[in-house]
Amino acid sequence: MxxxxxxxxxxxxxxxxxxxxxxxxxxxxxxxxxxxxxxxxxxxxxxxxxxxxxxxxxxxxxxxxxxxxxxxxxxxxxxxxxxxxxxxxxxxxxxxxxxxxxxxxxxxxxxxxxxxxxxxxxxxxxxxxxxxxxxxxxxxxxxxxxxxxxxxxxxxxxxxxxxxxxxxxxxxxxxxxxxxxxxxxxxxxxxxxxxxxxxxxxxxxxxxxxxxxxxxxxxxxxxxxxxxxxxxxxxxxxxxxxxxxxxxxxxxxxxxxxxxxxxxxxxxxxxxxxxxxxxxxxxxxxxxxxxxxxxxxxxxxxxxxxxxxxxxxxxxxxxxQNLATGHSAPPDMVIYYVKDKQKVALAAAYQLREEGYQVLTFPNDTNGEVNALYTVRYEKNKQLLRGNNETKDFTGTEELVARLQAKREDL
Structure with a gap:
């Protein structure tokens, strides 16, 4: 053949x-x-x-x-x-x-x-x-x-x-x-x-x-x-x-x-x-x-x-003429989560996508990290948002969305 x-x-x-x-x-x-x-x-x-x-x-x-x-x-x-x-x-x-x-x-x-x-x-x-x-x-x-x-x-x-x-x-x-x-x-x-x-x-x-x-x-x-x-x-x-x-x-x-x-x-x-x-x-x-x-x-x-x-x-x-441009920019956000936080992390990802963000999700034990504008971590006892050279905690999805929207408006 x-x-x-x-x-x-x-x-x-x-x-x-x-x-x-x-x-x-x-x-x-x-x-x-x-x-x-x-x-x-x-x-x-x-x-x-x-x-x-x-x-x-x-x-x-x-x-x-x-x-x-x-x-x-x-x-x-x-x-x-x-x-x-x-x-x-x-x-x-x-x-x-x-x-x-x-x-x-x-x-x-x-x-x-x-x-x-x-x-x-x-x-x-x-x-x-x-x-x-x-x-x-x-x-x-x-x-x-x-x-x-x-x-x-x-x-x-x-x-x-x-x-x-x-x-x-x-x-x-x-x-x-x-x-x-x-x-x-x-x-x-x-x-x-x-x-x-x-x-x-x-x-x-x-x-x-x-x-x-x-x-x-x-x-x-x-x-x-x-x-x-x-x-x-x-x-x-x-x-x-x-x-x-x-x-x-x-x-x-x-x-x-x-x-x-x-x-x-x-x-x-x-x-x-x-x-x-x-x-x-x-x-x-x-x-x-x-x-x-x-x-x-x-x-x-x-x-x-x-x-x-x-x-x-x-x-x-x-x-x-070096004028070609492709969309090779990193995604807006990557979310990592421990097993116990999978439900809340995936719900947050859904809400963020509804707001127009490009979001990738991975379990915490995934090998390597994906480069993104923002990184969100759902750990056992805390939730962290990292981006713009700073890391802050947040209590829930509404606060996470509000902070991201504030960053977007600043840009």
């Missing part, structure tokens, strides 16, 4: 989990202050939900199962799609929702973990500079909550590059190669690749410039104006400029850069797209964008924008 092996690819210790839980709680608290309500979706989704949408999750990356009726299901590979469908079908009028859910995908090489936790938001509302900037500000605000000081939100637009591609009429196979070159900012190979395509010189020059349109937003906008090919591209630049002006009113301009070479693998994005990077983490800790046409499959126009944090990447960044 093959020996069962524990998967050590993820940190699963108690302290690691507490660190993770603390991180998620910080995200949830910030999402809530912007008016978002938590929801969830099913872990198992119909394969047809994703297979019927082009340009979303790669079908080969989905983890498929077959239920008892023979229907093909998938472990949830994406959260935005089922939330959008749920919102459209239920005709919900609540525009702001957030989630903390696991997504499941497998890469062809199988070298990455199949399960990842994402924490994200979805805002169902009109495409305005104010709504887009508010979502970006929420992402910035959350990263600041976590203690990061050196991070950037890269902002682009799904339509800017698409306008050039459509005008150039690039074949799908050639487009796939071009996208890879732009994503890697491979300036050296882009030029000869484009020279082999039947594209006008002006259009070729414009496409070559895309990877270079990165940096200070105002500077990027000015340079991008030089390669505008039509009114749609002009409107896109104006919309990005409007968003940046709102972010300046939020006093958040130092945290953003423009990247018109930003390309997201999820082709359902229709407008502004963005991703967040933290120092020393090579992958984006958050990705998002506007997807105004995703509800069309349910015959409902439903403008929306959202983003998702990758929890594991955030944890890596927190550890690297």
């Amino acid at each position: 093959q020996q069962y092996m524990i998967d050590n690819s993820q940190n699963t210790g108690v302290e690691d989990f507490q660190m993770r839980d603390s991180l998620i709680e910080t995200l949830k608290c910030r999402f809530t202050t912007y008016g978002y309500k938590q929801i969830r979706t099913s872990t198992f989704e119909s394969y047809d939900l994703y297979a019927g949408l082009t340009g979303t999750v790669n079908k080969d990356e989905m983890i498929k199962v077959v239920d008892a009726s023979g229907k093909v299901m998938v472990l949830r590979p994406d959260v935005t799609i089922p939330i959008s469908r749920m919102t459209a079908l239920n005709n919900t009028n609540y525009p702001r929702v957030f989630y903390v859910l696991d997504v499941f995908r497998q890469t062809p090489a199988g070298d990455e973990q199949k399960e990842r936790t994402q924490a994200g938001i979805e805002y169902f509302g009109e495409n305005t500079a104010q709504s887009n900037a508010e979502v970006l500000m929420l992402a910035i605000h959350t990263l600041k909550d976590l203690g990061f000081s050196n991070f950037k939100i890269e902002i682009g637009h799904a339509g800017f590059f698409k306008e050039l591609v459509e005008k150039a009429a690039i074949k799908p196979d050639d487009l796939e190669v071009l996208l890879a070159l732009i994503q890697s900012k491979n300036i050296v190979e882009i030029k000869p690749f484009l020279e082999n395509l039947a594209i006008d010189t002006d259009l070729r020059t414009a496409i070559q410039a895309i990877p270079l349109l990165y940096g200070d937003p105002l500077n990027v906008i000015e340079r991008a104006k030089e390669i505008i090919q039509n009114e749609n591209m002009q409107a896109i630049l104006q919309s990005l400029s409007d968003v940046f002006n709102v972010l300046k009113d939020y006093q958040a301009e130092d945290y953003v850069v423009f990247n018109l070479g930003l390309i997201n693998n999820m082709n359902y994005y229709s407008g502004i797209i963005f991703q967040g990077f933290v120092n020393n983490v090579g992958k984006p800790v958050l990705m998002g964008g506007r997807y105004d046409n995703l509800g069309v499959q349910e015959n409902k126009q439903m403008p929306a924008i959202g983003f998702a944090f990758e929890i594991d990447y955030l944890l890596d960044a927190l550890r690297q």
Whole structure:
């Protein structure tokens, strides 16, 4: 029989989990202050939900199962799609929702973990500079909550590059190669690749410039104006400029850069797209964008924008910058008791827990001592409370609780 092996690819210790839980709680608290309500979706989704949408999750990356009726299901590979469908079908009028859910995908090489936790938001509302900037500000605000000081939100637009591609009429196979070159900012190979395509010189020059349109937003906008090919591209630049002006009113301009070479693998994005990077983490800790046409499959126009944090990447960044905090503090109290005082000691522990204290109990003959903020001893002829470098006796549970509450109020 093959020996069962524990998967050590993820940190699963108690302290690691507490660190993770603390991180998620910080995200949830910030999402809530912007008016978002938590929801969830099913872990198992119909394969047809994703297979019927082009340009979303790669079908080969989905983890498929077959239920008892023979229907093909998938472990949830994406959260935005089922939330959008749920919102459209239920005709919900609540525009702001957030989630903390696991997504499941497998890469062809199988070298990455199949399960990842994402924490994200979805805002169902009109495409305005104010709504887009508010979502970006929420992402910035959350990263600041976590203690990061050196991070950037890269902002682009799904339509800017698409306008050039459509005008150039690039074949799908050639487009796939071009996208890879732009994503890697491979300036050296882009030029000869484009020279082999039947594209006008002006259009070729414009496409070559895309990877270079990165940096200070105002500077990027000015340079991008030089390669505008039509009114749609002009409107896109104006919309990005409007968003940046709102972010300046939020006093958040130092945290953003423009990247018109930003390309997201999820082709359902229709407008502004963005991703967040933290120092020393090579992958984006958050990705998002506007997807105004995703509800069309349910015959409902439903403008929306959202983003998702990758929890594991955030944890890596927190550890690297010594910002990770777990709940490794000692318990509030440990109670030791002799056999004759077991009943009164356990009753006291119950009452203290009712008051919200974390309490551990042990018989007096237990080996070793547990470190705690307070130690209570029920001995044969006395009852002692030790803490804050002092030891005092007490007569009963009411007096013990009163003394602890007085200490709590002093703090």
